[in-house]
Amino acid sequence: MKLTRRETLFIGMGAVVAATVPLPALASVEDAVAAFTGGADVGSGGITLSTPEIAENGNTVPVEVSAPGAVSIMLLAAGNPNPDVGTFNFGPLAASQTASTRIRLAGTQDVVAVAKMADGSFVRTANEVKVTIGGCGG
Amino acid sequence: MISRRDFLQASMAASAIVGGSGFGNWAQLAAQQRLTQDQLLQFDTFGNVSLIHITDIHAQMVPIYFREPSVNIGVGGNAGVVPHITGADFRRAYGIEDGSPSHYALTSGDFSALAQGYGRMGGLDRVATVINSIRADRPDALLLDGGDTWHGSYTCYHTAGQDMVNVMNALRPDAMTFHWEFTLGSDRVHELVDGLPFAALGQNIFDAEWDEPAEMFPPYTFFERGGVKIAVIGQAFPYMPIANPGWMFPEYSFGIRDENMQEMVDEVRAQGAECVVCLSHNGFDVDKKMASIVTGIDVILSGHTHDALPEPVLVGETIIVPSGSNGKFVSRIDLDIQNGRMMGFRHKLIPIFSDVIEPDKDVAAVIEAERAPYKDQLSDVIGTTDELLYRRGNFNGTWDDLICDALLSERDAEIALSPGVRWGPSMIPGQEITREDLWNVTSMTYPEAYRTEMTGEFLKIVLEDVADNIFNPDPFFQQGGDMVRTGGLGYRIEIDKPQGERISNMTLLSTGEPIDPARNYVVAGWASVNEGTEGPPIWDVVEAHIKAQGTVSLQPNNSVEIIR
Numbered sequence: 001m002k003l004t005r006r007e008t009l010f011i012g013m014g015a016v017v018a019a020t021v022p023l024p025a026l027a028s029v030e031d032a033v034a035a036f037t038g039g040a041d042v043g044s045g046g047i048t049l050s051t052p053e054i055a056e057n058g059n060t061v062p063v064e065v066s067a068p069g070a071v072s073i074m075l076l077a078a079g080n081p082n083p084d085v086g087t088f089n090f091g092p093l094a095a096s097q098t099a100s101t102r103i104r105l106a107g108t109q110d111v112v113a114v115a116k117m118a119d120g121s122f123v124r125t126a127n128e129v130k131v132t133i134g135g136c137g138g
Numbered sequence: 139m140i141s142r143r144d145f146l147q148a149s150m151a152a153s154a155i156v157g158g159s160g161f162g163n164w165a166q167l168a169a170q171q172r173l174t175q176d177q178l179l180q181f182d183t184f185g186n187v188s189l190i191h192i193t194d195i196h197a198q199m200v201p202i203y204f205r206e207p208s209v210n211i212g213v214g215g216n217a218g219v220v221p222h223i224t225g226a227d228f229r230r231a232y233g234i235e236d237g238s239p240s241h242y243a244l245t246s247g248d249f250s251a252l253a254q255g256y257g258r259m260g261g262l263d264r265v266a267t268v269i270n271s272i273r274a275d276r277p278d279a280l281l282l283d284g285g286d287t288w289h290g291s292y293t294c295y296h297t298a299g300q301d302m303v304n305v306m307n308a309l310r311p312d313a314m315t316f317h318w319e320f321t322l323g324s325d326r327v328h329e330l331v332d333g334l335p336f337a338a339l340g341q342n343i344f345d346a347e348w349d350e351p352a353e354m355f356p357p358y359t360f361f362e363r364g365g366v367k368i369a370v371i372g373q374a375f376p377y378m379p380i381a382n383p384g385w386m387f388p389e390y391s392f393g394i395r396d397e398n399m400q401e402m403v404d405e406v407r408a409q410g411a412e413c414v415v416c417l418s419h420n421g422f423d424v425d426k427k428m429a430s431i432v433t434g435i436d437v438i439l440s441g442h443t444h445d446a447l448p449e450p451v452l453v454g455e456t457i458i459v460p461s462g463s464n465g466k467f468v469s470r471i472d473l474d475i476q477n478g479r480m481m482g483f484r485h486k487l488i489p490i491f492s493d494v495i496e497p498d499k500d501v502a503a504v505i506e507a508e509r510a511p512y513k514d515q516l517s518d519v520i521g522t523t524d525e526l527l528y529r530r531g532n533f534n535g536t537w538d539d540l541i542c543d544a545l546l547s548e549r550d551a552e553i554a555l556s557p558g559v560r561w562g563p564s565m566i567p568g569q570e571i572t573r574e575d576l577w578n579v580t581s582m583t584y585p586e587a588y589r590t591e592m593t594g595e596f597l598k599i600v601l602e603d604v605a606d607n608i609f610n611p612d613p614f615f616q617q618g619g620d621m622v623r624t625g626g627l628g629y630r631i632e633i634d635k636p637q638g639e640r641i642s643n644m645t646l647l648s649t650g651e652p653i654d655p656a657r658n659y660v661v662a663g664w665a666s667v668n669e670g671t672e673g674p675p676i677w678d679v680v681e682a683h684i685k686a687q688g689t690v691s692l693q694p695n696n697s698v699e700i701i702r
Binding site: 050052053054056057062100108130132 | 346349377379380384391392393394397603606607612614615617637
């Protein structure tokens with residue numbers, strides 16, 4: 001079994017543990033967005049991303065994204081070594097343009113969603129999700 | 139045009155002028171050295187609905203001393219505003235005279251001296267007297283318990299919460315929400331909740347696997363009181379699986395879920411609710427932010443961060459009422475609900491002075507019955523204290539200094555870590571420390587005192603992580619505890635820096651040398667949230683240390699340098 005740095009910390013601690021993120025893979029996020037949009041301008045609004053403020057378990061973080069009228073939504077985890085999460089495509093008969101899944105986050109980072117609308121325009125949103133283990137709740 | 143917000147603000151002003159909060163009067167009473175039950179309970183019944191709020195009792199059935207914090211730093215938009223002002227500043231803000239009963243009940247200064255004069259606070263038999271008196275004025279008043287009820291004492295631990303369930307049932311609550319209760323483990327929580335004769339609420343308690351509302355904990359319940367349809371929505375502690383061991387209740391997921399809260403408010407309004415009350419275990423700053431996002435809540439009864447304020451705080455058209463902890467206070471809030479709107483309120487934070495308020499005989503008997511089987515263990519004296527022992531405050535309190543000393547000596551460690559929980563009553567100099575007193579500050583279901591090695595780098599990560607859980611400027615990222623307490627380790631903290639940059643000058647106190655990021659240090663601590671932690675229970679470690687000392691005395695702790 002290959003242990004990540006984070007798992008090693010968890011095992012070694014026996015107490016409160018924190019996860020730190022390697023340098024955010026910002027360049028590859030912007031590359032992925034550019035590849036998705038073909039370099040078109042990206043607006044905001046009309047896209048809702050639901051994430052917990054603080055992940056209960058960084059290995060399985062529930063994420064829901066909704067963009068009424070979208071044909072396609074791309075999800076990225078900006079701080080993961082590989083930011084790609086997935087792209088959801090909605091056919092013309094889709095009742096709603098909403099997708100939910102669970103993703104693994106290597107540490108505190110932005111989750112990014114970009115939607116391609118039916119008219120070919122793009123909108124983007126992002127939420128920060130904190131990955132922590134405090135252990136000191138009052 | 140007069141807005142509803144103006145009405146609500148007028149309620150606040152009127153309450154101060156007529157002494158509805160009772161505070162002007164108390165100072166006078168102090169001058170006369172006279173404080174009576176009638177004066178503590180005096181209240182001109184108002185409007186058509188009464189709410190009674192008690193929260194964060196932490197299983198304190200009998201009167202205790204509890205010193206409020208002297209350090210309670212607010213960040214971001216909450217810097218310098220209540221509850222983040224303490225001591226003399228707090229007294230000035232509310233016009234509380236030095237030396238008055240409210241000085242003793244609400245602030246930290248001169249605690250030991252005032253405690254001698256005013257005596258212990260709380261006791262659920264006294265609380266029962268207050269509740270009975272309110273019910274005499276308004277028989278259908280709602281009694282709402284904000285949670286952290288089934289945790290925090292010797293008897294609560296040994297009965298797995300049954301003692302508190304039995305005593306609280308005697309008070310006849312109408313609804314409850316949760317936090318530390320879940321550390322009893324989900325099986326036991328299910329068993330206890332199944333038997334409750336009142337609603338167990340939490341709009342943010344979800345099934346972890348399906349991310350759907352958990353069936354056992356409905357989001358809200360309705361009451362018809364004074365001709366008014368009232369909805370009470372529960373909000374459990376949002377960060378339970380993070381701040382406490384999630385492996386003890388793996389079936390559940392929490393979170394703030396403010397969007398779902400808005401949906402619930404809209405849903406109950408659509409079903410005809412004329413008054414919406416949120417029974418919350420969010421913590422005060424989280425409740426303020428939630429009130430600014432979610433519209434349509436009239437009253438948030440606020441728990442978790444153990445704040446007690448003599449007046450509600452108004453956010454938009456929502457009043458937020460924090461009611462302290464450990465049975466020290468009961469809040470009474472009378473509301474005037476007209477045509478589905480809250481047009482005014484009257485509020486009083488009632489301090490439970492145990493020597494002034496007569497115990498209710500029936501509830502006193504229930505408490506006695508719960509304690510009787512453990513009488514010998516509870517009263518066993520294990521030492522004496524020369525110090526004021528307290529915990530509450532953002533950084534080390536003297537109780538934690540003592541616990542850290544015990545970890546360093548009994549577990550032969552270089553550095554000790556003790557969790558920044560906010561529960562745990564105080565003791566005044568000269569008191570004998572009984573086993574009950576020790577368990578009041580250590581009792582929990584994951585008490586193992588571990589001994590391990592950590593690198594200097596990792597210790598910094600731990601401190602940075604916990605500091606960000608308290609001092610993140612966004613309240614939704616705050617977990618509501620205090621800073622982890624350290625023994626053998628000094629550091630500097632710059633409160634307003636971002637995570638990763640707050641902690642510096644980490645020093646190993648035994649040698650005075652800077653902490654080496656690459657070196658391993660022997661660290662002892664307790665209350666790990668990780669499954670499988672090994673070690674003796676913390677109460678045995680501290681008891682051995684106190685017995686070895688006989689009489690507890692402590693060196694002043696100046697190991698944390700706070701930069702604002």
